[in-house]
Every structure is written in C-alpha cells, then in structure tokens.
Amino acid sequence: MEKPEIWLSFAPELHLFVAAARRAGRSAVRTDGVSTLGHVVESLGVPLTEAGALLVGGRPVPVSHVPGDGDEVTVLAVPRPQPLPGPPRFLLDVHLGTLARRLRLLGVDAAYESVDIGDAALATRSAAEQRVMLSRDRGLLHRRELWAGAYVYSHRPPEQLRDVLSRFAPPLAPWTRCTACNGTLREAAKESVHEQLQDGTERAYDAFAQCTDCGQVYWRGAHHASLNAIVEESLREFGSPGPAEVLP
Numbered sequence: 001m002e003k004p005e006i007w008l009s010f011a012p013e014l015h016l017f018v019a020a021a022r023r024a025g026r027s028a029v030r031t032d033g034v035s036t037l038g039h040v041v042e043s044l045g046v047p048l049t050e051a052g053a054l055l056v057g058g059r060p061v062p063v064s065h066v067p068g069d070g071d072e073v074t075v076l077a078v079p080r081p082q083p084l085p086g087p088p089r090f091l092l093d094v095h096l097g098t099l100a101r102r103l104r105l106l107g108v109d110a111a112y113e114s115v116d117i118g119d120a121a122l123a124t125r126s127a128a129e130q131r132v133m134l135s136r137d138r139g140l141l142h143r144r145e146l147w148a149g150a151y152v153y154s155h156r157p158p159e160q161l162r163d164v165l166s167r168f169a170p171p172l173a174p175w176t177r178c179t180a181c182n183g184t185l186r187e188a189a190k191e192s193v194h195e196q197l198q199d200g201t202e203r204a205y206d207a208f209a210q211c212t213d214c215g216q217v218y219w220r221g222a223h224h225a226s227l228n229a230i231v232e233e234s235l236r237e238f239g240s241p242g243p244a245e246v247l248p
C-alpha cells in the first residue's frame with residue numbers, strides 16, 4: 001500500500017527547528033500511516049513544547065491525530081502569553097544561571113542547580129514540582145515526563161528574560177526573592193542581621209531583608225545599579241507589580 005503523503009507548513013517562529021527546505025511555504029512528507037501528527041512534527045525537529053495549534057485543512061486536531069493522504073497541515077507557534085495548567089514556576093537547566101538570577105530578582109519562582117543533574121532528573125523534577133522546564137536543549141524538551149517546557153530562543157540573558165516574561169506573563173514582585181537560592185525574603189530588623197553587616201553598611205542603611213532559606217541579608221545598596229535597571233525595565237514592559245516589596 002502506498003504510504004500517505006501529507007503537506008506541512010510551519011509558523012515562522014518554528015523555522016529555526018526545521019530543515020531549511022521546510023521554511024518556505026509547505027513541503028511534503030511521507031508518513032508511515034500509523035504515526036501521530038505529534039510524532040511527525042517532532043521527528044521534523046520541532047519540540048512539541050513549541051508547537052501551538054495543529055491544523056488540518058484549517059481545523060484544529062489533537063497531537064494524536066493520525067494524518068491521512070493529502071492532509072494539509074499547518075503547525076502554529078504557542079500563543080503568547082501561553083496559558084499554563086498551574087502557577088508559573090520554572091526550572092532552569094545548568095546553562096541558564098544568569099536568567100535564573102534575573103527571574104528571582106523580579107520575584108519569579110526560578111529553581112536552578114549549578115551542577116548538571118542530567119536530563120532525566122530535570123524532567124522528573126519538572127513533573128514532581130510542576131515547574132516549566134526552561135532550556136535551549138531540544139533533546140531535553142522532547143522528554144515526555146516534563147510538566148511543561150519552553151525553548152529559550154536567545155543565548156543572551158536580556159533577550160532570554162524578555163522571552164520568558166512575554167511568553168508566560170508571570171506576576172512580578174521585585175525584591176521579594178533571594179537571587180542566590182530562590183528562597184523568599186522577609187523583613188529583618190537591623191539588630192537581628194547585625195553580625196552579617198560591615199560597619200559602613202550598618203551606618204548607611206536601616207531597611208533590611210533576609211532570605212528565609214539561606215539567611216542571606218539584602219539591602220537596597222546591595223544591588224548594583226544594573227539590577228535596578230533590569231527591574232525598572234521589566235516592570236515598564238511586563239508589569240503590574242505583584243505583592244508588596246519586602247525591601248522598602
């Protein structure tokens with residue numbers, strides 16, 4: 001029996017994943033007649049985390065659709081902002097440490113381990129803690145166990161931050177989270193953090209916050225002007241600040 005031939009076209013956002021010959025308009029694929037459309041799309045290089053609606057003849061079909069001969073398939077990109085089945089929490093792979101610290105600076109829950117625990121362990125943690133796996137590793141994003149995942153399109157941290165904020169629109173609450181460990185900050189009396197302060201700091205500042213997990217102490221002057229700029233810029237573009245800042 002002749003194998004079905006189908007026609008696929010991909011949204012421009014997905015062109016980086018597919019072979020050059022598939023970027024200009026539609027192109028033909030022979031399928032085996034039993035594979036799902038989700039499998040076909042993945043086998044052409046597109047992680048399903050990045051695929052939005054799948055259309056056949058202009059009508060949406062599930063990823064489990066088995067394409068038949070002559071199907072005209074359009075693969076759209078995920079909508080922005082992308083709805084999630086739960087609160088926006090993230091898990092970042094070992095290459096995205098700067099992005100993790102910037103998300104935390106904005107109060108976004110961003111788990112990150114500085115050692116490579118491997119794809120299987122990352123996927124398991126994403127599922128167990130219901131975190132969106134952020135990565136530039138397509139192989140990792142193909143893993144079935146992931147609760148949710150997203151490809152990070154740029155290798156530059158400023159663009160990575162804008163990518164994640166525009167894609168998931170997490171509520172922003174700057175200065176409420178520890179940039180070192182992702183713990184939450186609480187207000188701290190000067191006397192209680194006295195031992196961790198240098199003389200100059202103690203004289204110059206009165207408002208302090210402390211991480212409830214690792215004990216790290218923060219004050220406004222501890223943040224370099226460039227971090228303030230990241231906060232200001234992100235709030236201007238993406239924010240609605242969330243809960244009150246811990247650091248006054």
Ligand SMILES: [Zn+2]
Nearest residue numbers: 178181211214
């Ligand atoms: Zn901490």
